[in-house]
Amino acid sequence: KNEVEQSPQNLTAQEGEFITINCSYSVGISALHWLQQHPGGGIVSLFMLSSGKKKHGRLIATINIQEKHSSLHITASHPRDSAVYICAVSGSGNKLVFGAGTILRVKS
């Protein structure tokens, strides 16, 4: 079993829909990261959180430490949100362990 599991693997949504991507992990962590990777390969760090909830624009990330689970929500989705969303956890030694990613496609 992978240390970081993401679901779904693939997600297609209509423009305007509310989107949720889930991440579960099995190890102790100091922080959880949500990353966005566009087709060209560039990665942008969206959130780093160790408790509670963070919001940036239409993006919301939550984490439940007791349940070892995090969710990334996108409100009012737009075709430009189409990308791969990656969950990663960091523990000791600043090593990031990555989930396999969720491929999101938002259709107009």
Next chain:
Amino acid sequence: EAGVTQSPTHLIKTRGQQATLRCSPISGHTSVYWYQQALGLGLQFLLWYDEGEERNRGNFPPRFSGRQFPNYSSELNVNALELEDSALYLCASSLDRGQETQYFGPGTRLLVL
């Protein structure tokens, strides 16, 4: 403020050769991380450098090595290249060795023929 830069953007080598990849962190960042993203596989942690020292290493053979220079830029060297080393190599930097957000560079695409 300039972001993390990597060079070259693309690199083609043949099996058995050596490859050198370079990374310049964001100004003021002292930690540099290297990751490998092989085709069809997820991101994997390679190396972490901070203040010129290797602080942590992923599950990669010793032919993957690197260093960090006094100006905090970093080099990743891959010796005795194998076909499966073909991948996107990403560098990231963060403010210090604490749990800080990592900022990623555009990557170097290495193709081993």
